[in-house]
Amino acid sequence: MSNDNIIRVAIGGQGRSGYNIHAKQLNQMPDKFKIVAVADQLPERRRDAREQFGAEAYEDWQDMIKAGGFDLFVNALHQPLHPVASIAALQEGGHVVCEKPTCKTVTQFDDIVQTARDNNRVFAPFQNNRLQPYFDKIQEIINSGVLGKIVYIRSSWGGFSRRWDWQTRQENWGGGLLNTGPHPVDQALCLFGFERTPSVFARMDCNNPFEGDADDHCTVTLYDPERQAPQIDIVVSNYLHYPQNDTYTINGTYGGLTGGSSALKWRYFDPEKAPKHDMWTWSVNRQYTREELDWIEETWTLEEEKKSNTPSVSLESGPERFYNNIYDALKNNCELLITPAQVRKQIAVIEESHRQNPLPKK
Template sequence: MSTKKIGIGIVGLGRAGWGIHVQDTRRRRDYRIVAVADPLPERRAQAERELRCRSYESLSQLLKDTEIELVTIATPSAAHGPDAKKALRAGRHVVVEKPMAVTVREADSMIAAAKKARRKLFVHQNYRFDRNYTYLKGVVDSGIIGKLFAIQLHMPAFTRRYDWQTLAKNGGGVLNNTGPHYVDQIINLLGSPVVEVMGDLQRIASAGDVEDHVAAFLRARNGCTAQMTISSAQNITPMPPYRWVLCGSHGTCMANHESSTINYFHPNKVKPLKAIDGPVMSRAYEHNDLPWRTKTVKAVGPNVGNFYDNVHAVLRNRAKLHVTPESAREIIRVIAMIRKGTDFPGRAIAKR
């Protein structure tokens, strides 16, 4: 087991670069922020002052720094693919922010570049490590609600945004910003590849030329379906009590980020049903009363560590990637299916 620190270079010091990647690594004993890159001199000066690291104006300059082993790409979404491939070709391992890419073809080229360079490509799908998600996955895998047949996710908010993520040329939009987290979780909960999708994308409240409201219906090969709404144009008060609803053959799980209620029954404690063909004296909908049980628990699942724990384990201890590039590529494929036929194709190409 190697104790050598990983020298990291972080490209882009915006909300994700500074607020997530810098904060997640700056106080770790197994990482050292060697350098950063950002076009704004004020941001570079802040990094030099607070992190005691070197700073560069561009990725090209940063890649000349030989102490950097791992490059984190936190640039605008449309630049993720070109920037990641540039770092891979320079012989660096790469962490790339979500979305991995803006097209499936670009995602494929990133995977190919990593294999050719014999370097690791880590996609920052950090919600795969979230204990709320590991709880939901545990509920499904436990069988307590039976065979999963439907998923509902509702994420409402009302935010009139006007930053770079409201522009298609940057790969913006709610589906590329918030969407990858929840599309990823839904894909893994479905348990089978997505084969059919209907998407409705609209721009309601924000500036720019991309969607701020996403509604999608997904069907997996195994027949399980998912309804997903992620909106920056819904002011719902009070907020819905549950973000997630998981529907199974003998139970339902309703969960937000803190707590969960499961209504379920044991199928071996109910009699088999046989349909009645003909009139009945009761003149009613014939049904059985079921021995329902209810339990309310914290929606907190197993601790599988965090994203940068896994990056370190892979690079130093030859552990397996918790988020493979191929699984992140599947997110891009499903996002492309959601966009198909809408007014927001999302095929921005970065000019680098």
């Protein structure tokens, strides 16, 4: 492939996400991307960038952006820098992929989107979990209609852990909702329907035993006052001593689903074949109503899908699928799988949740 077809990438930040997710994935796609520059404050990370990727290494992300020579800026910097660095890169003529959380407020988000429009650049928020195989399967099952109208969804993300790192501090945009939360909130909005705007009820708390002051327990409920979309309860907590193995429990009028990233199971009945009943105006024989339904039960596992003879794009990892789409968007003018308009709704939910729960600062 000619160099004209290679997208030159500059990465801001080489921490957990910048290195373990973005740099590693991009380095595995040499026919589409080349990491040409990296910025990080730590000298050992700059050394790794030079040795592993052959990239120019900068201590200051601003110097890297001003130097230019890249097509795509991957913003995995310290979280409070996400808005300002994204805008700076767009103004210098680069396209931008931004790690979550892209912003804390809708106003910040709108400023980035407007800057992208003004400079005719692509702004692509990074949401790798929406593109995972299990979530594709969940949406497929729901869209098939076998579960009926979806009434209630529970999404549980967490376990038990004590943390004493920078992501426990409000000043660093820390806390469970801003760090883990963008994943379940994004997926919840997919299931709620992006065409609808949810009402939000949230409760957040901090019980960090060290110096953290950001939320480490959070519940968010999305609901539709018109009751057309399901009620969705999201739990993001460090205090789930006996966490549920199933990330999702989905309940509809004809059936339900439970499971997570490696396996799903669901059962449903055919309403056309279900018994017909006349309404009781009193308790017949002093009993509750009872019936026998012919349940149909199905399962899905990631391992079985991988072994099937029909390769699926959804079996690519979330980052791989995301960056293949970024390449197609930049080189072939394809639509983004994760659009700014969709992520704007996520930011609105997170902003409203924080508005309802001002936590004291340490």
